[in-house]
Amino acid sequence: MPAVMDGPTTLVRVQDAVVKYGFIAVTVFLFIFFALTEPAFATSSSLFSMLKFASVTAILGLGVTFTMVVGGLDLSIGSTAGLAVQLAAMTMVFYNFTGVTAVLVVLLGGLAVGLLNAFLIVVAKIPDLLATLGVMFVIQGAKLIPVSGQSVSSGMVLRDGSVAPGRFTPEFLKIDRGYVGPIPLPVVIMLVLVVLSWFVLSRTTWGRLMYAVGANPEAARLAGVRVGLYRGLAYVISALFASVAGLILVSRIGQGDVNAGSSSLLEAVAVALVGTSVLGLAKPNAWGTLLGALLVGIVLTGLTMKGFQYYHQDTAKGLVLIVALLFSFTISRRKVRYTPAT
C-alpha cells in the first residue's frame, strides 16, 4: 500500500521556500545592506579583494565538501595548507628552485598527505575524524622540525650561519597578485575549482558513487561499489585542494609563516556546512560551499568597514554558521522516512 503523504499545507510550503531560498536571501540582503550603508563596499576593487580573501576559504571548503560527501570530515586541511606554505617557501628560499618546481613539490606533498589519510581511514579502518585529527597534529609538528620552528623568509640566516640562497620568485608571487583580465587570479582559480567540483560531483559516475558511499556505505557495497576507493579518493582530493589553498596563501604573505593555515580549518568546515543548507539540497555541494564562503566574506568585509575590529570576526563567523545550521537542521522539514513496523 503506498504510504501517501498529506498534501503540503501553506505553512509547509512557506517552510520549504525558507529552507530553499532563505539562505540566498540572507546573503543578498546583507550585500544590499552593506552596499547602501557603506559607499566603499560595492566598489569593484572592494568586491574583488573580498573575493580574493574568500578564495582560500572557498577552496579549502571544497576539499571538505568532498570528504563530507563520502560521509566523513577532513580535519587535516588547515595543517595541509600550512605544509604547502612551508614546502613552497623551503623549495624556493632554501634550495633556490623556481616557482614552478615549488608548485609541483607542494602538490606532491598534498598528494602524500591525502594518501596517508586514505590509508589510515580505508586500510587501517580508523574513523575519519580521529585519523585526520592525528595527521593534523603530525603535520603541524613535523613541519617545524626542519626549520627549527622558524618562519622561512628570503634572506634569512640558516643554522650554519650562511644566508639562504633563494627568494620567492616573481612568477610565484603572481599566483596571488596576478590577474586574468580584470579578475584576480585566486578568484579565477576558485571559480575553476568550484565548477570542476560541481561537475565531478553531479555529472560524473565518480561523484555519484561518492554520494552513494556517504548515503549508506553498506548499501553501496552491496550494489558492487568499491567503497574504500571512493572514500580514499575524497581524502586525496581534499588534501590537493588544501595544497592549492596553501599556494595562494604563501604567495599572498610572501614568506613561509609557520602558523599559516592553522586557523582556516574551522572556517572551511563552517563554509562547507553552510553550503549544505543552500537550495534545500540538504547535502554537501560545490555551489553551496562557494556561497557559504561568499557570505562569510561579505559579513567580514562589511563589519570591518563598519569599524569592527579583527577580534569580532570569529564571533561573526560562528553566528553565520549557527544561522546556516538552523536552516538545514531546524527549519528544514524532516523527510518522511518512517516505515511502520507491522
Next chain:
Amino acid sequence: MSPGTLDPGPEPAGDQAGPVLELDAITMSFGANQVLKGVTLGLQPGRVTALLGANGAGKSTLIKVLSGVYPEHGGQVRVAGAEVVMDSPLAAARHGIQTVHQRIDENIVPGLTVAENLVFEEIIRGEIPPVRSLRRLLPRAREIAATLGLDWSDAVLTKDVFELGIADSQMLLLARALSQRPRVLVLDEPTSTLSAGEVERLFDLVRRLCTEGVAVLYVTHRLSEVRELAADLVVLRDGQIRATQQAPFDMPAVVRSMLGESVLAVSKDLVEQRGERVALTLRGVQLLYRSEPVDLDLRYGEVTGVVGLIGAGKSELARGIFGADRLRSGSMTLDGVPYSPHHTQDAVSRGIFLVPEDRAAEAMLPGWSLTWTATLPFLRSVSRLGLLQRPRENRVGRSVLEDYGVVATGPDQPVDSLSGGNQQKVVVGRWMHAGPRVLLLDEPFRGVDIGARGDISRRAREQAAGGACVLVLSSDVEEIREIADRILVMVEGHVRLDAYTTEIDNDAIVTSMSEVA
C-alpha cells in the same frame, strides 16, 4: 510497591468470568497507511492464545498498542471489563500487561550488569533509590531470576549483560516481565533464538503461568508451537482478525487464512521449471562457525528455494556467493570456471546479484530517487567516459518503475518515501532489469504486502524461465513453496533436504527443518 519485596500486584483474574483483556475495534494508521483495521479480540485468563499472521499482517503494531507504545490508536482496550488508556509502557505495566519483545537488543541495556537489567523496571519507576550499590541490588535481582527458576550466581549477576548469550538474555527479559506479576503476558516470537531444551523450559513456564491464571498472548510463526501450547488461536491478516479457532485446530484452514486465498491459488498454478545446466557449484563450503562443509549445485532455468530458520546459514550462503563476506572454507565455480569473489563488484560484473535481507540497512540510500537507486550498480552502462547521461539514466528509472509496477509519483520520487512493497520492487527490479545470470533473493518478502509479493514472485519465475539461476532464501515454508521449483532445507549450516517442490509436501519440509544434528 516497596522495593525489595515481592508484592502480589494486581489480583489474579483466574476466577473471574469473561476475558481479562479485551480489545475492541483497535485501529492504527501511519499516515494514510492503515495497519490495523479494527481488531477485536479477547484473552481468557489461564489460557494461551496464539496470534498468527504473515509478515506485514500487523502483529508487531498490535503488540506495540498493547505495550502502550502507540497512544494514538483507535478503539478500546478493557482490562477486567474496565476501559484503560494505554498511553505509555508504564500504563501497560500498571494494568498488568507485560510484553517480551522479539528484539532482545532493544530491551536490555548493554553496559549495565545482569542484576541491573533484572531490576530495571523498578529503577525506572523510582522504586529503587537512584544511588544504590550493586551489591545491595543483588538480593532483589536473585529473587527475580528465581521466578523463572534461573539459578544465577552473583558472578553471573554482576557480569555485563552483553556477556550473556541470546537465550539467557531472553530468559532475563522473561524473568523481568514475570517479576511484575502480570495478568496478561505477551510473548513475541520468544523461541526464535532458543535451543530445543530452552524452548521446553519456556513452555513449562508458560503452562505454569496458565495454571496461575495468567492470560498469555503468544505470537509465533511456528505452527508446531501453536499445536503444543495454545488453547485459542487468532489469525491476523492485513490488519484484521481473519480466523478464530479453539483447540484442536484445523491447521490447513489456519494457513489459508494467514496467506489469503489468492496466494494459494497462484501457488497451485506453479508450472514447474527444471533446469539442466549447472550455474554455480559449491564444494566444501563451510557456512557457520561450527558446521559441516556443504556441497551444492545451483542450476540455470529454475528457482531454487532455501528454507530454514533464523541462523540456519541462509544469509551466509547468499553473501558468500555474492562476495559480501568471505567463505570460511571451500571453493566455488561459475559455469565451470573457478570463482572466488573478493569484492561484491566481482560478483556484480559477472551478473551475480543479491537483494539483501535487511532492506533498510543494506539496500536503501536515504533520500535517493528511484532512478538513482536503480542505476547505482550499473553506472557504467548509463555513462560515457565517466560522464552520466541523464536521458539514459531516466530511461532505466522509468522502465524499472513501469515494468515492475512500482506505485510512485514518478522516477524522481525518493525510494524511502515508498511503501515497503514498492521499495522492494525497486530493489529487485534494478537487478532484474539488468538481466542477472545468478539472482540471490534473501528474504525478499519481508515487510512486503501481499500484492507486491505476488508480483516479485512472478518476476523471479520469469527470470528463471528466461534462463537465469534464481536462489530465494526464506524462513517461511509457504513463501518458498509459492516461488521455488526446487527446495533446499537448511539446518544449522547444512542442507538437510533437497527435492523438487511438486514431489514434497509441507510436512516433510517442516519435519526436516526441525531435525537437529
